[in-house]
Structures are given as structure tokens and as C-alpha cells.
Amino acid sequence: MTIIPKDEFNTQGRNGITRRRVLVGTGALIVSFAIAPHVSAQPQPAPPAAAPEPPQLPGSLNDARRLDSWIRIDAEGEITVFTGKVELGQGIKTALRQVAAEELEVEPGEINLVTADTGRTPDEGFTAGSQSMQNSGTAIRNAAAQVREILITEAARRWNVPRETLRAEAKSIVAQDGRTIGYGELVTDQLLAVEAQPESLLKSPDKLRVMGQSLPRVDIPGKVTGGVAYVQDLRLEGMLHARVVRPPSPSAQLQEVDTAAVEQMPGVVSVIRDGSFLAVVAEGEFQAISAMRALQQAARWTEQPVLPDQNNLQAFLEATKGDIGTVAEEGSPEVTGKIFEATFRRPYQIHGSIGPSCAVAHMDNGQLTVWSHTQGVYPDQEAIAEMLGMDIAQVRVIHMEGSGCYGHNGADDAAADAALIASAVPGRPIRVQWMREDEHAWEPFGPAMLTKIRAGVGDDGRITGWNYELWSNLHSSRPGGAGNLLAARHRAQAFAVPAPRFNISQSGNGDRNANPLYVFPNRRVLWHYVPETPLRVSALRALGAYANVFSIESTMDELALLAGTDPVEFRLRHLEDPRARAVVERAAEEFGWSSGAPKGDRGRGFAFARYKNHAAYLAVALELELERETGRTRVSRAVAAIDSGEAVNPDGIRNQTQGGIIQATSWTLFEQVTFDNTRVTSTDWSSYPILRFPSAPDSVEVHVIDSPGQPFLGTGEAAQGPTPAAIGNAFRQLTGVRLYDLPFTRERVKQAIGV
Amino acid sequence: MAISLNVNGETHEIDVDPATPLLYVLRNDLELNAAKFGCGLGQCGACTVVVDGEAVLSCVTPVSLMEGREITTVEGLGTIEEPGPLQAAFMEMQAAQCGYCIPGMMMSAHVLLRKNAEPSDREIRDALMTNLCRCGTHMRILAAIRRAGELMQQASAPTERRAG
Ligand code: FES
Numbered sequence: 001m002t003i004i005p006k007d008e009f010n011t012q013g014r015n016g017i018t019r020r021r022v023l024v025g026t027g028a029l030i031v032s033f034a035i036a037p038h039v040s041a042q043p044q045p046a047p048p049a050a051a052p053e054p055p056q057l058p059g060s061l062n063d064a065r066r067l068d069s070w071i072r073i074d075a076e077g078e079i080t081v082f083t084g085k086v087e088l089g090q091g092i093k094t095a096l097r098q099v100a101a102e103e104l105e106v107e108p109g110e111i112n113l114v115t116a117d118t119g120r121t122p123d124e125g126f127t128a129g130s131q132s133m134q135n136s137g138t139a140i141r142n143a144a145a146q147v148r149e150i151l152i153t154e155a156a157r158r159w160n161v162p163r164e165t166l167r168a169e170a171k172s173i174v175a176q177d178g179r180t181i182g183y184g185e186l187v188t189d190q191l192l193a194v195e196a197q198p199e200s201l202l203k204s205p206d207k208l209r210v211m212g213q214s215l216p217r218v219d220i221p222g223k224v225t226g227g228v229a230y231v232q233d234l235r236l237e238g239m240l241h242a243r244v245v246r247p248p249s250p251s252a253q254l255q256e257v258d259t260a261a262v263e264q265m266p267g268v269v270s271v272i273r274d275g276s277f278l279a280v281v282a283e284g285e286f287q288a289i290s291a292m293r294a295l296q297q298a299a300r301w302t303e304q305p306v307l308p309d310q311n312n313l314q315a316f317l318e319a320t321k322g323d324i325g326t327v328a329e330e331g332s333p334e335v336t337g338k339i340f341e342a343t344f345r346r347p348y349q350i351h352g353s354i355g356p357s358c359a360v361a362h363m364d365n366g367q368l369t370v371w372s373h374t375q376g377v378y379p380d381q382e383a384i385a386e387m388l389g390m391d392i393a394q395v396r397v398i399h400m401e402g403s404g405c406y407g408h409n410g411a412d413d414a415a416a417d418a419a420l421i422a423s424a425v426p427g428r429p430i431r432v433q434w435m436r437e438d439e440h441a442w443e444p445f446g447p448a449m450l451t452k453i454r455a456g457v458g459d460d461g462r463i464t465g466w467n468y469e470l471w472s473n474l475h476s477s478r479p480g481g482a483g484n485l486l487a488a489r490h491r492a493q494a495f496a497v498p499a500p501r502f503n504i505s506q507s508g509n510g511d512r513n514a515n516p517l518y519v520f521p522n523r524r525v526l527w528h529y530v531p532e533t534p535l536r537v538s539a540l541r542a543l544g545a546y547a548n549v550f551s552i553e554s555t556m557d558e559l560a561l562l563a564g565t566d567p568v569e570f571r572l573r574h575l576e577d578p579r580a581r582a583v584v585e586r587a588a589e590e591f592g593w594s595s596g597a598p599k600g601d602r603g604r605g606f607a608f609a610r611y612k613n614h615a616a617y618l619a620v621a622l623e624l625e626l627e628r629e630t631g632r633t634r635v636s637r638a639v640a641a642i643d644s645g646e647a648v649n650p651d652g653i654r655n656q657t658q659g660g661i662i663q664a665t666s667w668t669l670f671e672q673v674t675f676d677n678t679r680v681t682s683t684d685w686s687s688y689p690i691l692r693f694p695s696a697p698d699s700v701e702v703h704v705i706d707s708p709g710q711p712f713l714g715t716g717e718a719a720q721g722p723t724p725a726a727i728g729n730a731f732r733q734l735t736g737v738r739l740y741d742l743p744f745t746r747e748r749v750k751q752a753i754g755v
Numbered sequence: 756m757a758i759s760l761n762v763n764g765e766t767h768e769i770d771v772d773p774a775t776p777l778l779y780v781l782r783n784d785l786e787l788n789a790a791k792f793g794c795g796l797g798q799c800g801a802c803t804v805v806v807d808g809e810a811v812l813s814c815v816t817p818v819s820l821m822e823g824r825e826i827t828t829v830e831g832l833g834t835i836e837e838p839g840p841l842q843a844a845f846m847e848m849q850a851a852q853c854g855y856c857i858p859g860m861m862m863s864a865h866v867l868l869r870k871n872a873e874p875s876d877r878e879i880r881d882a883l884m885t886n887l888c889r890c891g892t893h894m895r896i897l898a899a900i901r902r903a904g905e906l907m908q909q910a911s912a913p914t915e916r917r918a919g
């Protein structure tokens with residue numbers, strides 16, 4: 001076993017490489033949206049090596065450094081903004097338009113926005129980690145401000161007046177004497193084909209018109225009237241439907257399959273077998289499904305009992321021989337005073353998007369185009385090209401929205417399925433949609449985790465020391481590398497699963513939020529890395545923060561009890577960051593927090609975290625009701641306060657945070673992947689239940705604390721950690737019993753309270 | 756087999772395997788996007804449509820049973836330019852994150868509101884029992900349905916409109 005010291009690793013980009021890919025094109029290139037693939041992905045050759053290290057640019061500008069990679073204006077003054085980030089249901093299409101419109105002094109409706117497309121947009125890696133606003137929002141805001149200033153300078157030059165006398169307004173530059181000139185007239189040739197500057201003249205917080213407004217989301221009208229909104233809705237001329245027959249278990253290998261009968265079924269165009277990859281293509285969708293079912297019957301597999309004991313995941317995790325990483329170390333690891341000691345466990349859980357993964361791929365004269373709801377078009381392009389042995393320039397990946405995305409789900413795999421099938425059946429677009437059981441059993445799960453805490457509180461009511469260990473896989477197995485695509489793994493010429501690289505990074509992974517933000521003298525936080533992945537795992541919203549904050553914030557309540565202090569007061573006693581204190585105080589106040597005994601069958605719980613310890617601050621107070629006879633629990637009321645930096649669209653922040661609280665409630669009360677020693681057995685919504693309407697709260701209130709002029713901190717994952725802890729704390733307050741095992745199923749609840 | 760389907764007030768002649776679930780006919784033959792595939796098992800409600808005034812899970816309903824029935828999908832509630840009250844209410848309340856579950860929610864709500872424009876919170880939750888939302892948009896969906904009930908009463912106009 002090796003102990004990896006904290007600072008030995010730097011935070012790295014995807015693949016450890018910093019990408020610098022810029023789009024070809026001039027500032028005045030006219031861009032119109034077309035679904036048909038025309039532009040092939042042509043990464044621009046790297047600029048001639050300039051000797052000095054280029055300056056750090058804001059957000060993703062640092063990777064795609066030319067202004068016209070982000071913003072183009074045509075001769076008619078049409079403005080197009082490009083982002084490498086994708087809409088996941090988080091409202092990014094609306095918020096990015098607001099940011100661009102603000103600095104360009106136009107209306108959000110006047111901005112055309114193109115999201116991730118390897119043929120057209122900058123490479124911003126993955127849309128993940130609640131970083132769209134930090135990366136893309138920051139880049140676009142700065143680029144827009146710089147474009148505005150360039151336009152002003154150009155008008156000043158043409159009119160030969162001092163630039164200070166000019167201002168931007170409604171797509172024009174306006175002079176003091178009332179003369180105006182449109183953006184379209186000003187932008188010629190190479191005006192915007194310049195590298196961005198490190199500093200921008202951003203509008204001051206008191207001058208903002210559209211940022212900070214709760215503008216309605218641009219995508220909702222189409223979605224509630226039957227418009228084409230998702231890749232699932234894409235219908236191309238001549239499109240065929242395909243289904244994949246997934247193996248019955250993670251270890252299964254296809255022995256034999258007689259495809260003759262299936263090939264004769266109505267509408268069937270082709271049966272594809274490549275190693276353990278088995279798929280069928282048909283004219284009609286239901287024909288493809290019927291043929292897939294018949295193939296499933298015909299296929300013979302060999303399977304191995306390689307899965308751990310679902311009822312003793314602790315033993316599986318503790319048996320690991322992996323490295324141990326030091327996440328934090330300060331003072332002495334000894335813990336004194338009144339001591340709380342506990343072990344917490346989290347099961348495997350799924351993303352479980354309501355719409356199973358889907359993709360369309362078209363191999364046309366050696367050019368492959370894939371439409372996918374992936375979180376990363378560029379990484380997918382690379383992985384698919386590798387899987388098919390194609391040149392990267394022959395593969396274009398275009399993002400289209402899918403059903404809600406909460407991390408690395410089946411999107412990339414469905415894209416690979418479609419690509420592989422399209423390469424076998426070229427000439428016509430191929431649409432693949434996963435079945436429900438494919439999604440439940442084959443998407444990468446959020447990993448099981450084990451945490452152990454030993455912490456103490458002194459006579460002065462302050463924490464003396466904190467000893468925390470966690471056991472976890474890495475929570476990321478994204479492409480990067482064809483081997484992370486199911487289709488590539490299952491082919492006869494199988495691509496090996498790339499070994500993930502264990503490291504301790506600033507944003508954290510399994511150890512995300514493992515180090516409490518609270519101030520006290522002694523701490524040691526260790527991550528026992530579990531390299532064994534009998535079940536496929538990857539990023540699920542908040543990664544390790546879900547289990548870590550659950551453990552930490554449960555512990556905080558126990559320590560508060562040992563100290564004889566109110567839990568909110570106890571937290572404030574250990575928080576120095578004023579923004580952290582502000583969300584805690586605000587949530588407590590809006591909730592009407594009091595230390596009194598529980599009312600009837602409703603307990604009160606509180607929790608706080610700053611996501612990743614450097615992103616959004618969130619505190620939540622909630623009320624939990626318990627039906628003792630049945631063990632049924634329900635969050636009846638939740639009140640949260642969030643500070644995610646400068647708020648671009650407060651209602652968007654509320655919407656996502658309400659969603660985060662309800663989803664995390666569902667994880668916490670209902671969810672766990674089940675399996676026997678060979679197969680995953682939770683393959684639909686009855687074997688993997690989630691929260692339904694009767695269990696939804698009566699109200700979920702979110703108070704947004706705006707921090708004008710502060711960096712965007714992201715919103716999407718902030719509630720995932722505090723919510724389970726607040727629920728556990730409410731249960732503890734109500735019953736006197738602490739729950740250590742997620743989820744808090746009825747059986748566990750009944751057992752805990754002795755019913 | 757040739758089947759005649761009445762969808763959103765229009766009649767379509769379809770030639771299709773009679774065992775085909777209605778969902779695939781709506782989505783692929785009629786190119787209607789609103790009803791969604793979610794599970795194909797009758798567990799999630801993403802595919803909900805209205806047949807003769809009742810909510811039906813189109814993923815498990817063979818198209819052969821639909822002859823002579825009146826089928827309504829979200830497209831039949833109004834258009835983006837002229838949204839019906841349910842659609843207007845979902846827009847007003849910003850009741851969507853990814854939105855994938857929303858058409859199914861609207862169909863279940865449509866059936867409820869046609870019977871009772873002032874449902875209790877409990878009645879709305881019961882009507883949405885089958886409909887799953889993974890984004891956690893529940894509170895806004897409930898609010899939008901209450902709002903749609905108000906809009907319907909205000910207008911006291913027919914709750915169902917035909918798309919042209
Ligand atoms: S798709 Fe019909 S109930 Fe889920």
C-alpha cells in the first residue's frame with residue numbers, strides 16, 4: 001500500500017491534457033443552423049509556437065482563445081454565440097444568452113446560441129461538475145464585453161472621435177451627436193478573429209439589465225407543445241431503428257446465437273454481431289424491439305458470479321488493496337473530549353433518467369455524424385473515432401438534448417452503439433434507443449461508499465479533532481478512451497477498460513467534500529481507493545459529496561448534542577467564512593428554526609455544505625414526518641438558502657435547487673441498486689423505486705442570496721450532500737435514533753424504531 | 756393491417772402491425788413528439804395520452820384497440836403561438852427542468868381538470884401517481900396544474916382545443 005500525499009497531484013483537465021482547439025472562420029462568417037451535416041470537424045493546426053507562456057484568460061477562453069470561437073456577428077448584425085457546454089435541463093441555454101446579451105447590449109432574444117458540436121463550437125470538455133457558468137458563462141461574458149469594446153473602438157476609428165464618447169445600445173454604437181452605426185456594418189473581415197485579452201471591461205453590477213433577471217427558459221414553450229426538443233425526437237430522412245441486445249450480466253460473454261429466424265422477421269434489415277455486441281436494425285421501431293426480444297431468446301451467454309455480496313458491501317470495500325490518499329491533514333490525528341464514532345454506508349445508485357439513452361448516427365461516404373445527448377462532444381468524438389479506427393476529422397458529434405442528465409449516464413454508450421451500427425449499415429441514419437432495462441442495468445452507477453468517523457468535542461463546546469476515512473471507487477469513467485464505451489468493450493476486438501488514475505484533486509472525486517469546511521485544529525481525512533469495479537461506476541451528481549456530506553453533517557448534529565448546543569448554533573460556532581454563515585443563518589431564519597422538541601410526528605433537521613469546498617454554499621432545514629406503523633417517511637417541508645455567486649437567473653437557480661433537494665430525497669428514502677452474485681436485479685421502476693408524487697413535499701422553498709460582482713459558482717449539485725444529512729438529522733431529532741445506512745427504507749426505519 | 760385513428764380531431768389511415776403499441780404509431784407514423792418513451796412497461800407515465808377522456812399509457816396499449824376512439828395528445832391542447840391553458844400554466848410556472856416527463860404529466864392533469872377544475876392537492880397527487888419525474892420538478896408541476904385549473908375557470912372555455 002502506498003500513501004499518496006495530497007500535493008503530489010495537480011488538478012488536471014480531461015486526459016491530463018489542456019486542449020487548445022479553435023474554430024476556423026472569420027468574424028463575419030454567416031452561420032445558419034442546419035441539421036444536415038456539412039461541416040467536418042477540422043481542428044485548426046496549432047499556431048506557430050510562440051515562445052512565452054500565453055496569459056491566463058478567464059473561464060474557457062483560456063482553452064479556445066479567439067473571440068470568434070465564441071461570438072460571431074454577420075453583416076446583417078445577426079449575433080451567434082457558441083458554447084461547448086450543453087443543455088441538460090439545467091437551463092444553460094437561457095442563462096448563457098442572458099450573459100452574452102448583457103455585455104453586448106442587446107436583448108437575449110437577439111442571440112442565436114449554438115451548443116456543443118465538434119463541427120462548430122469550442123471544446124469545453126464535459127458539461128459536468130456544475131461548471132457551465134464558471135467556464136462557459138465566464139468565457140462568454142468576457143468575450144462579449146471584449147467584442148463590445150472592439151466595436152466601440154472600431155466606430156471611434158471610423159468617425160474619428162474619442163471612444164469614451166461612444167456607447168453600445170441595441171446592436172449599434174451610438175455617438176453623442178446621435179449618429180449610430182450597426183454592429184453588422186462594423187464587423188468586417190478579421191475584426192473578431194483576434195485572441196481574447198486577460199482583462200475585460202465588464203459591466204458593473206448596478207448597470208445590469210438582463211443578468212439577475214428570472215427570464216423564462218427559452219426551451220420550455222417547445223417542450224410543452226410537442227416541438228422537436230430531444231434527440232429522441234430526431235427523425236431523419238430514411239432513418240432506421242436499431243436495438244442492442246445487452247448481455248444479461250456484467251461478466252457475460254456471447255457464446256452463440258442463431259440469427260436466421262430473426263433475420264426473417266418483418267422489417268428487419270440487419271442483425272449485427274461483433275463479439276458480445278449484438279444488435280438488430282429494422283425499418284420500424286416496434287419491429288426492431290420485437291426482433292431484439294427474439295434475439296434475446298436466441299442468444300446463449302456464459303456468465304460468472306463476480307459480483308460482491310449486496311448485503312455486505314462494507315466487506316467488499318474494506319477488502320480493497322488500493323492506495324490510500326491523504327485528503328487533508330492538520331494538527332494531530334488524536335481525538336479528545338466527548339467522542340462520536342460511527343460508520344456510514346451508501347449503496348450503488350442510478351441516474352435513472354426518465355427517457356432512456358438515445359442516439360442517431362449516420363455514416364455517409366466515410367463521414368460519420370452522431371447526434372447525442374452526451375455531456376462531452378469532443379471526448380466522444382475521440383472515443384468513437386478510436387473505436388471505429390477512423391480519423392478524428394471524419395467523425396462529427398453534435399449535441400442534442402436528452403432526458404434529464406445527472407452525470408455520466410448511458411448517453412455516450414448509446415452514441416457508440418449508434419456509431420458502431422451505422423458503420424455496419426452505412427448510408428442510412430440509424431436511431432438507437434435503449435430499453436428501460438438497459439438503462440437501469442447498464443448505465444454507470446454512482447459507486448457504493450463506506451465512511452468512518454471519529455470526532456470529539458471539548459468542554460468549551462468546540463470540536464477537538466476529526467478523523468475521517470472513506471472507501472470508494474473513483475467516480476469517473478468517462479470516455480477518454482474507447483474502452484469506456486460499452487460497445488467497444490463488447491466487440492470481438494475488445495478495447496480494454498482504461499485503468500482510472502487515482503489522485504487527490506482540489507475538486508475532489510470520491511473524496512469530494514470529505515474535508516469539512518468547519519474550523520477546528522486537528523484533522524485527518526483519508527481516502528481508501530477501491531480500484532475493483534465489479535459493477536460499472538461513474539459520475540453521479542455530486543460524486544462523493546453525497547455520502548461525505550451525509551456523514552459529516554450527521555456527525556455535526558451528534559457533536560452538537562454532545563456539546564449540549566443547538567445544531568445551527570454549533571455549526572455557526574465553527575464557520576468563519578461569512579458567506580457560509582449567511583446561508584446557514586438565512587435558511588434557519590426562513591424556516592423558523594428553533595431548538596424546541598419535535599412537534600407531533602415531525603422532526604426537524606438541518607445541514608450545510610459548500611460544494612467542493614470552493615463552489616456554491618447551501619444550507620437546508622427540513623421537516624420529516626414519520627408514520628410509525630409502516631416506517632414510511634416523507635419530507636413535508638424544506639427551506640434552503642443558496643449562494644452560487646452572481647445570480648444570472650435566480651428562478652433557474654431555484655428550479656435546479658428544488659430539483660436537487662427532491663432528487664436527493666428520493667436517493668435517500670428509496671434508492672439502491674440490487675444484484676445477486678451475477679446479475680443486476682433492479683431493472684425497472686418497480687425493482688428500483690424512486691419518489692412518486694404522494695411522497696413529494698408540501699413545499700420546497702429556495703432563497704437565492706445574490707452576490708453581485710462575485711464569480712459564478714454553479715448550482716446544480718449543491719443540494720445533494722446536505723439533503724440526506726438534514727433528513728437523517730430530522731429522523732434523529734424525532735426518534736432519538738441515528739440512521740447510518742442509505743437509503744432509509746421502511747424496513748430499516750421500522751427496525752431502527754423497534755416496530 | 757389498416758387502422759383508422761382519430762388523433763387530435765384528425766383522422767389518419769395507418770398501415771401497421773396491430774400489436775404495435777400506440778406510442779410508436781404516434782411518434783413515428785404521425786410524427787407527434789409529445790408522448791415519450793420512458794419505460795415501455797406502464798410504470799412511468801411518460802407516454803400518457805388521453806383516449807375518450809381517460810388517461811392511457813400508450814406504450815402498453817396496442818394500436819388495434821384504438822379504432823374509433825378519440826385520442827388526444829399534448830399537441831391537441833394548443834400550439835406554441837396559441838397555447839391551451841395547461842400549456843400556458845406550465846410556461847408561466849416554469850414547470851420543467853429537462854421537461855421529458857412533462858407531456859405525460861399534462862395529459863394526466865388534463866383528464867383530472869376536465870372532471871374537476873378545482874382539484875385538491877391530494878387529488879392532483881393521486882392523478883399523477885403513475886407519472887415519474889427524475890429532475891424533481893414536482894412542486895412546480897403541482898403549482899402549474901393548480902394554475903391551469905384557474906385559467907380554465909377564468910376562461911370557462913372548452914378545455915380542449917384542436918390543433919389545425
Ligand atoms: S413509457 Fe409508458 S409508462 Fe413508461
Ligand code: FES
Nearest residue numbers: 854856888889890
Ligand atoms: S423535468 Fe426532467 S424528468 Fe421531469
